[in-house]
Amino acid sequence: MFIDGRTLAAGTQLSADVCIIGMGPAGITLARALQSTAPRWNVLCLESGGLELDPNTQALAKGDVTGLPYYPLESTRLRYFGGSSGHWGGYCRQFEPIDFEARDWVPHSGWPIRHRELASYYPQAQQLCELSDCDYDPASWHLDNTPCLPLWGNEVRTRLIQFSRPTRFGQCYRADIAQASDIRVYLNSNVLSIDVPSEGGRVTGLTVGTLSGGRFKVSARIYVLAAGGIENARLLLASNRVMSAGVGNERDLVGRFFAEHMQLDSAAVFPLNGATSFDLYALESRHRPRTSICAGGSQIGVMGYLALSEQAQREAKTLNYSANLHATYWSDFFLHTRQPEQEERSMLQAAADAVATVWNNLKQAGQLALQRLPGREGETFYKIITSQEQAPNPASRVALATAKDAFGMPLAALHWQLCELDRHSLTVSLHKLARAFGGGNLARLLQPSDFKDGWPSYMVGSWHHCGTTRMSDSAASGVVDAHCQVHGVKNLYVAGSSVFPTNGHGNPTLTIVALALRLAEHLRKVLQ
Amino acid sequence: MSGRRGFLKSMALGGAGLLGRHWWGTPDRGAPLDLAVRVVQAAGAVGLAWPVTTATERTVTQLLTSVFGSTSALQDAAQLSHAQLQQRLAQRIQQDYQKADLVQHRGWWLAASEAAILELGCRLGRTANNLGQSAWTGVRRARWSS
Numbered sequence: 001m002f003i004d005g006r007t008l009a010a011g012t013q014l015s016a017d018v019c020i021i022g023m024g025p026a027g028i029t030l031a032r033a034l035q036s037t038a039p040r041w042n043v044l045c046l047e048s049g050g051l052e053l054d055p056n057t058q059a060l061a062k063g064d065v066t067g068l069p070y071y072p073l074e075s076t077r078l079r080y081f082g083g084s085s086g087h088w089g090g091y092c093r094q095f096e097p098i099d100f101e102a103r104d105w106v107p108h109s110g111w112p113i114r115h116r117e118l119a120s121y122y123p124q125a126q127q128l129c130e131l132s133d134c135d136y137d138p139a140s141w142h143l144d145n146t147p148c149l150p151l152w153g154n155e156v157r158t159r160l161i162q163f164s165r166p167t168r169f170g171q172c173y174r175a176d177i178a179q180a181s182d183i184r185v186y187l188n189s190n191v192l193s194i195d196v197p198s199e200g201g202r203v204t205g206l207t208v209g210t211l212s213g214g215r216f217k218v219s220a221r222i223y224v225l226a227a228g229g230i231e232n233a234r235l236l237l238a239s240n241r242v243m244s245a246g247v248g249n250e251r252d253l254v255g256r257f258f259a260e261h262m263q264l265d266s267a268a269v270f271p272l273n274g275a276t277s278f279d280l281y282a283l284e285s286r287h288r289p290r291t292s293i294c295a296g297g298s299q300i301g302v303m304g305y306l307a308l309s310e311q312a313q314r315e316a317k318t319l320n321y322s323a324n325l326h327a328t329y330w331s332d333f334f335l336h337t338r339q340p341e342q343e344e345r346s347m348l349q350a351a352a353d354a355v356a357t358v359w360n361n362l363k364q365a366g367q368l369a370l371q372r373l374p375g376r377e378g379e380t381f382y383k384i385i386t387s388q389e390q391a392p393n394p395a396s397r398v399a400l401a402t403a404k405d406a407f408g409m410p411l412a413a414l415h416w417q418l419c420e421l422d423r424h425s426l427t428v429s430l431h432k433l434a435r436a437f438g439g440g441n442l443a444r445l446l447q448p449s450d451f452k453d454g455w456p457s458y459m460v461g462s463w464h465h466c467g468t469t470r471m472s473d474s475a476a477s478g479v480v481d482a483h484c485q486v487h488g489v490k491n492l493y494v495a496g497s498s499v500f501p502t503n504g505h506g507n508p509t510l511t512i513v514a515l516a517l518r519l520a521e522h523l524r525k526v527l528q
Numbered sequence: 529m530s531g532r533r534g535f536l537k538s539m540a541l542g543g544a545g546l547l548g549r550h551w552w553g554t555p556d557r558g559a560p561l562d563l564a565v566r567v568v569q570a571a572g573a574v575g576l577a578w579p580v581t582t583a584t585e586r587t588v589t590q591l592l593t594s595v596f597g598s599t600s601a602l603q604d605a606a607q608l609s610h611a612q613l614q615q616r617l618a619q620r621i622q623q624d625y626q627k628a629d630l631v632q633h634r635g636w637w638l639a640a641s642e643a644a645i646l647e648l649g650c651r652l653g654r655t656a657n658n659l660g661q662s663a664w665t666g667v668r669r670a671r672w673s674s
Contacts, residue, residue, distance in 0.1 A: 152626060431630060434637030438625030441618060445637045 002051070002081075002178055005189030005210050012216040016044035016184070017527055019206065019220035021191050021235070022227035023047040024083020025509055026495040026516045028169045029128060030224060031183050032176060033520030041527055044218060045185040046208060048227075049080030051170070056211055056406070060190065063230070063412035064401040068455060070416055076463045077228050081187065082170015084228065084463070090166030091507040092129055093136055093159070094122050094514075098310045098320065099389070099504035105317035106421065108257065108392035109502050112473045112482040121514040128513055129164045130172075132300045134292035136160045138280075141302060142291045146280040148304060152439025155312035155432045159322070161507070163286055163301035188212075192407055194223070194239040194247050194492070203247070203492045209407050222523060226495040226516075229258070229465025233398040233498065234412045236469070236479075236486075248469075248486040253479050255398035255468050258416060259390040259503045260461040267384040267430050267447040269325060269437065276442055278382060280304035281325040305387075306436075307505065308429055316432070318425040319389040322505040323433065325382035384433070384445075387462065389505050391421040398468050416461065423451050466503040469494045483522045484515070495519055 008014075018034060020027045023045055031043050049057045057080070063073040078086045095115065102110025123133060134140045138148050138158050148158040177183055186208075192215075193207045206218040225232045233255040237246040248254055271278060279285050286303040307322045390396075396417040400410035427450055434445040449456065472478020475487035480499050486492040495516050497508040504511075608616075624630070624639030633643035 431637060435625055435628055435630060438630070438637070438639060439622060441622050446635050447632065447637060448635045450632075 001181065001183070002185050002187055004050070005046075005186040005208065005216070006212045006214055008186075008214060008216050010215055014044060014186075014216065014218045016218070016220045017041040018043045018222045018224065018523060019218050020045045020224045020226055020495075021206070022083065022225065022231070022496075023081050023170070023185060024226065024228065024496070025085050025169045026512050027083070027224075027226035028173050028177065029125075029513050029516040030226060030495055030520050030523075031185075032173060032180075033517055034523065035180055035182055036520075037524070039528075040182045041524075043183045044220060045183065046189045046191055046206070046218065047081050047185055047187050048190045049078075050187045051081050051174070053078060053080050053086075057188070057190075060405050060407075061231070062405070063234075063414060064403065065414050065416075067396065067415035067417050068459070069457060070414055070461055071463070073230060073412060073414060076461075076465070077230065080170065081174070081185065082168055085167060085169040085509070088164070088166045088168075088509060089507075090164035092126070092131055092162045092164055092510040093506040094119075095504045095506055095511050096310070096320065098313060099502060099506075103314075106319065106391060106502070108394070108477070111501050112471055112478075118511070118514055118518065121517040122510070124517055125510050125514040126162075128167070129510055130167045131162045131164055131510075132292045132294065132298040133296065134162075134294035134298070134300075136162065138304065140293055142293060143280060144290070146277060146285065146288075146290075146304075148280060149276065149278065149442060150440050151306075151436040151442070153436055155309055156306050156436035157309050158280070158304050159307050160302045160304055161286070163303070164509075189216075190407065191227075191235055192409060193241060194235060196239070196242055196247055196489070198242055200243060200247075200488065202490050211406060220491075222491050222493065222526065224493045224495055224519070224523075225469075228496060229468050229498040230398050230412050230414065232494055232496060233258075233468035234400065234410075237398075237400050238409050248479055248489050248492065250488065251475060253394075253470070253477075256394045256396070257392050257467040257470050257501070258396045258398050258414065258465065259392065259467040259500070260416060261387045261464050261503065261505065261507075262390065262418065262422070262455075262459055263462050264386045264426070264456070264459045265326075265383045266323075266386045266426060267433075267445050269382045269384060269433075269443045269445055271381065271443045272441060278325055281306065282382065283324055283326045283385070306433060308432060312432060316428045318428050319391060319421065320505040321386070321388045321425060321429040323429075324385045324387070326385050327382055384430070386426060386429075387505050388422065388426060388429070389503055390466075391419050391425075392467065392470075392502055393417055393419050396467075418455060426451065462507075464497065464503065464508050466497040466500040466508060469498040470501045471499045472501060484519050493519060493523070 018041055020031055020043065023031075027045060027047075031045055034041050034043050048060060058074055058078070061074040061077050061079055065073065076084075078084045080086065095118070097115040100111040100113065100115045126133060136159050138160055141160065151158070177185055188210050189208050190210065191206050192209045194203055195205045195207060196203055203223050204219065206223065208216050208218055225235060227235060236248050236254045239247045243249070245252065246254055269278070281304040283303065287301040289299040290302050291297050291299050303324065305322045305324050308318065308320065312318070313320060395415070397415050399413045399415065401413035403411050405411055427447075430445065430447050434447075437443040437445055469479040469486070470477075471480050471482060471484065472487075473482065478487070478501065480486050480494050484493045484495060484499050486494065495512070497503070497512050499515065500508065500511070621639045621642045624641050629640045630637055631640050631643045632638075636643075
């Protein structure tokens with residue numbers, strides 16, 4: 001059921017078996033999973049927003065950006081029921097076995113769990129994300145007239161992304177939550193502090209506030225932070241009244257290792273002839289339904305991407321890498337509006353950019369029109385959109401800003417950083433793509449920069465906030481253990497991509513949901 | 529993430545879906561191989577008479593000779609049709625890709641043999657006008673010139 005936290009009397013004390021903070025894909029999945037089998041535990045959920053977006057609540061997600069250029073933080077997360085699934089693009093792929101390994105060429109890599117420990121949760125996660133039950137191997141799909149490229153060698157392979165509708169968790173599962181008598185969702189209820197005793201070791205309660213001035217307390221046997229990769233860290237760090245470094249931060253690891261998936265137009269592919277179809281890999285065709293050959297033969301939009309094989313990663317000591325192709329008819333203006341510094345540009349500069357863009361578009365339209373003439377078909381070329389694992393980097397972090405939000409809580413300060421391994425991996429990966437294309441006599445690859453002089457201003461993130469409460473065997477190297485329990489705080493858990501020690505090249509939502517299912521199973525055992 | 533808003537905005541500003549141009553321009557697709565063929569044809573036509581003075585030129589001379597077996601064979605090859613020449617060079621270049629013999633040449637990842645031919649084509653275009661005319665045409669068309 002839904003309850004508006006603003007209607008509670010001041011000083012109200014609520015209690016539950018489990019309190020979940022944040023109702024995005026992780027929180028909703030966890031709440032429903034805890035109710036899926038008997039015994040049904042009493043679950044209390046705190047959601048910062050309401051059922052619809054509210055600008056005042058959304059402003060609580062603001063923050064400083066001090067590292068690599070990044071989006072305004074409040075644009076990257078949605079603070080309402082359903083969370084950031086409300087602007088999710090629907091890209092789904094599973095993490096790969098190598099993503100979980102400690103690789104000697106990737107400092108700080110290695111999950112405390114293996115891929116097989118998560119694999120059994122992926123099928124249910126795929127159902128929740130409204131995907132096919134099929135896998136991501138092109139051989140499992142009828143790709144008909146959009147075949148895989150006959151790439152040369154075994155260093156680069158084709159894999160598939162499945163596209164969720166995308167599932168808006170706040171809409172899709174709203175009725176379930178509303179009807180579940182043992183799930184209470186308090187809307188417009190913001191956690192202001194995680195309260196711990198002076199000796200630490202456990203959470204004693206939460207202090208919650210509403211923007212209308214209300215205050216109340218929540219106590220539970222178990223608390224789960226599921227507020228997103230930046231907000232999870234902010235809440236732990238800002239809960240510093242008793243423990244000056246924040247909760248779970250004795251080793252100064254909360255907020256560190258922030259990882260993203262860089263989105264970078266890193267190169268272009270020029271097909272050698274028009275006979276070879278690149279359609280499977282083109283973003284433009286991603287929603288075309290294809291039929292799986294699995295039981296049920298469901299129809300789902302899938303898109304191919306190019307990925308380095310595990311063997312190639314090991315031999316070249318690279319991070320995990322993938323690339324999509326993008327026919328070059330995005331306008332320059334679109335490209336530039338995705339740069340955060342555009343926000344700071346003057347109106348005059350913006351107008352000049354717009355005029356230049358329109359002119360460029362007109363010129364390009366003319367060229368493309370000529371290319372469409374008989375005999376010149378298929379002269380499209382493709383941008384390579386890199387999506388690459390980020391090397392774990394303690395200097396890349398979320399900290400507290402000096403500025404404060406409407407509750408007086410410090411805002412988040414994001415200092416996103418990349419390192420030489422990120423650059424090395426990108427260049428090596430492009431070399432391998434060039435070889436796979438050239439060896440198959442398919443295409444040539446143009447890489448305008450080796451990025452040795454720094455990352456270009458058009459590089460952006462993917463709104464994938466990972467790593468800030470990383471999972472580890474030991475408190476010396478991470479914030480949560482293999483069961484997502486905060487080291488040293490026995491009744492506090494974390495759900496979401498902030499627990500990823502490494503972020504693979506894949507989109508995180510499916511793995512967030514799978515991890516939430518796994519956490520629910522663990523919590524059921526703990527509660528009993 | 530969703531780019532729908534940005535997309536719609538860009539499409540509106542771009543003129544009802546007029547298509548955009550990427551920042552590095554639009555070199556001709558497939559030009560490298562065409563250019564290589566032109567170099568061979570030009571070289572064969574004058575009997576490899578250009579001044580072989582640089583390492584690149586020596587490399588390319590060796591390359592062309594190895595592809596065609598001998599200088600005379602190269603001259604004979606110059607008489608082949610464009611398509612036949614293209615096929616023979618493509619085979620050689622493809623072998624280089626498969627051996628991972630790649631270099632970065634003016635931003636392009638190319639087979640070493642392919643890059644050497646292109647570099648020579650550019651030099652010919654600048655220094656031996658009569659010899660390199662056809663290659664230079666290709667150079668300009670393909671925007672290889674610096």
